[in-house]
Amino acid sequence: MNLAIETNGLTRCFGDLVAVDNLDLRVEAGKFYGFLGPNGAGKSTTIKMLTGLLGPTRGTMRILGEQIDRPEKAREVKRRIGVVPEEMALFDNLTAREYLIFIGRMYGLPLATVRERTDELLEMMTLADEHKKLTLEFSHGMNKKLTLAAALIPNPDLLFLDEPFEGVDAVSSSILRDTLKQCVQRGATVFLTSHVLEIVERLCTDVGIITKGKLVYQGTMDEIRQAGSLEERFLKAVGKDHVERQSLSWLEG
């Protein structure tokens, strides 16, 4: 089995809080992996550790078969991954086009390729007409799309997407879903978090559910479908299926 992501005992604490607790993730290469969990479950913290934005307190990680504790290996791996972090990674004072060119060149792509991909991506994200605006004047959704474009520009083998569809309009979101499917068909791996279960159900082949920092479920979408819906599975995994749903006292009666 060819693993794109493998973690062993991955843990991250913030003071007393254990945000990610002994996580043992296995994500096969070529899968579309949905990483689910309630707010504050530790999804973003996990992605930050996997992408080198945050150091783990304990545990080891292998990305694309490489141990990423060593800086040289980490850089090699970074060349092959694309990331949409939870918080953006934009420079205030550049335009969208400038930013993409900058990112493309940072990945060591030839200039002609950078230019070509930049133009295509801007077109696809419907940002091509915004070439006069600086990113600090972008709307939230525009920034998100630009970050997505930046993640796609190196044509990565592995994509980490932290809530990529949040704030993105329906048109772009549909184009984006197709693009991601294409990436996976081509053999890339996508690791995605989202709160919109319909999207996950439609796109993902594999699902992991995390709550309070612990991985409580890992399985394929087919298994889930056989047993019911993703929502049922999710509620069960986070322990909210049997519990009497609380309602507001003053709305009753």
Add this chain to the structure above:
Amino acid sequence: MDTSQLRTILWLRWRLTRNQWRRSGQLNAVIMMLIAAAAFVIGAAGAIVGLLIGALLMKNTTPWALLGIWDAIVIAFLFFWMIGIISEIQRSETIDISKLLHLPVSLREIFFVNYIASHFTLCFIVFVPSMLGLALGLAISKSGLMLLMPFLVAGFIFMISAWTYCLRGWLVTLMANKRRRRAIIAGVTFTFILLSQLPNLLGNILHDHKRHGPGATQSAPSEQTETPNSGGQVVPRVIVEAHKYVPFLWVGNGARALAEGSVWPAILGSAGMFILGALGLSRAYRSTVRFYLGQTTRKRSTPRAKEAKVSRAQISFLEKQLPGIPDESAAMALAFFRSLMRAPEVKMMLGTNFMMLLFFGFMILMRRRAGISDDFRPFIATGAVVLTFFGLTRLMLNQFGHDREGFRALVLSPVLRKHILLGKNLALLPITVCLGAILLLLIKFVIGVTVAVTFAAFLQLIAAFLLLSMAGNLISTLVPYRVAPGSMKPTKIPAMTALLLFLSHMLFPVAMGPIFLPAIAGLLFAKAGLMSAGAVNLLFSIVMLATTAFFYRLSLPGLGNLLQRHEKRILEVVTREIE
């Protein structure tokens, strides 16, 4: 007004402050408390001292001297108040109205709470009690008529605070647009710095013209107030007239009139200031309502026209390649340069810096031009090199603080960290070379240094740049801090970082020391009669540049590794937003 809502709003204000203190650590909280306590102590002490001075020492002060004293106080107050405004502007409203608008609270309450809260500035706490104390003291020592003074003071304070509030509200409306906001902050700061230099400049010019006494280099206002002091009768007409028509001089005018026994100027003055204050406040209120309730009358200006200039030429700028530089570093240098040149805070910093250099450097030089010995000239050229870096150190020693969210892209990138550093350094090279070259050329033509020495100084400029880049790479990695967008002010930093920063800035002269070696060598060789100073200077400069370039290259990989090890921590620091 609903008192429970009012209480809630005040509670909110208190909570926000408390949490902010708590988050910034115990030491900072203690320091903040100490400052606040000190301000109150100073205020109280000021009141007592004012009272005593007024009651005991000013019994025989002439009316015109009294006017001068009040003018001086008022002007000093206005000066500190202006400084306050600058830092205030960068701070958001005490209670951000836009965050409460969806709640059923009335805009008017929040407006008044915010207005009242705007009085709690250092400047007000220190000055107002002293002014009131002095007024009371005068009432004791002079006559009961002086009891009208507190009204004048109150009117003055009300007028100033109301209009300040109005001004701030107006700026907020203007700043609703992000890009414009930063330009405005930059512009206001810049104007202020220039204004604050004005008295100095005037002083210098007067000094040049009249060459009387050392007192002339002090600020212009004090001269103005000296005039009536020197002899009761020779008060120029302009000053008398000014006191009739300039609102903030009404305080002094009222004091003089009261001392002379007439009450009307004081009564009219305070009434006038109260009316002006009320006008300001109502204006502020109206514009607040308009702004938050969306009845903006602002014309949608035509931003398109200006922005349309971003052309092919600029776009291709980032696609340039730099000879002999790795592609990643080139891409970075170009992107950083572009984004620095667009950042108003950087423009402002470079602009002010340059103006100051020109003002002060050349004011001194012009005066002493004749007296400079030939031996000393090369040192002036090298001195100019050092001066070039004064304003740049804040950029060079904190390379990542301006990236903020963008630094995340650097951490995510697969680029060798030494290439990141190289790119960062290269981005600042054109700025350095431009500033330095302008200064050196001016020096060449103003003081008349030789071509050889000018060229040597230019080489020293590059050498100094490399030295500082090395130091900067180290310090930016070890002591990063976030710079708030639109200002050069660091966001709140822990006391430890502040200390380290202070120490690292102290290193600046040490790092600059070697730059003077070529000039010294030139002097020594010339004195020993071995070779001409210029030639030796040039030779040594070449050697020095080669040496620093060698060490710079040598240092890059090591510093790159250091950056690699610290990048996650830097990321945490520069992306953490603190109100």
